[in-house]
Amino acid sequence: MRKPIIAGNWKMYKTFDEATEFVEAVRDKIPSEEIVDAVICAPALYLPTLVDIAFETDLAIGAQNMHFENEGAFTGEISPAQLSAVNVDYVIIGHSERREYFNETDEAVNKKVRAAMNHGIVPIICCGETLEEREANQTEQKVEKQVKAALDGFTVEEVEHMVIAYEPIWAIGTGKTATADDANTVCGAIRNVVEELYGRDTSEKIRIQYGGSVKPENIKELLSKEHIDGALVGGASLQVDSYLKLLEAAM
């Protein structure tokens, strides 16, 4: 059995006070990390403070992006070494918003996954198709290409620790969720790619999340599906009540 992983992606929301108040409010209400992995991926500016507030609780803190180099003349960027030095546990890599607005390529995603693994940070690797691609029946082709590129050059042990998030772009922030069956089909196709590359055992261990308008009302059905091991959640992770409900549904 794969342990569910529910990750909030706060994107560019919340002031410092709102972020710290949220983590203070939820930190003692998080289910045991033996049952579910609970993560909040916050704006980089708040990470050290949130890691401190969540210290010795079952809540893990993640970043939403990072550079692949350890250091250098990259104005405005944050490195994997800098994230691991403040004990960040997870990092989202290759979110469709990064790919679309910041020109993140499959090659950069692969380098970032490499960098995350080198620093013991768990990468949440995002993939997903546009509406156009879905309507042209290119969903699996697109996602397979992204996943193959991201996972290129790792060992079996490394891949088992990664998390993949399938987020159809047309379902992000739109209120349109993929049906649980459609989401499961694509997550199953992703698992097949992992099997093809790294073998059955690894494909059974890697966790695959669904993301795109996940809410307390629809998460149970999504998580009941064979290949969906968790959720990457934007809007519904911003309120304490709704975040806790998402975790509850995963128990």
Ligand SMILES: O=C(CO)COP(=O)(O)O
């Ligand atoms: O992009 C997402 C999470 O990374 C999904 O966002 P929403 O849950 O707001 O649709």
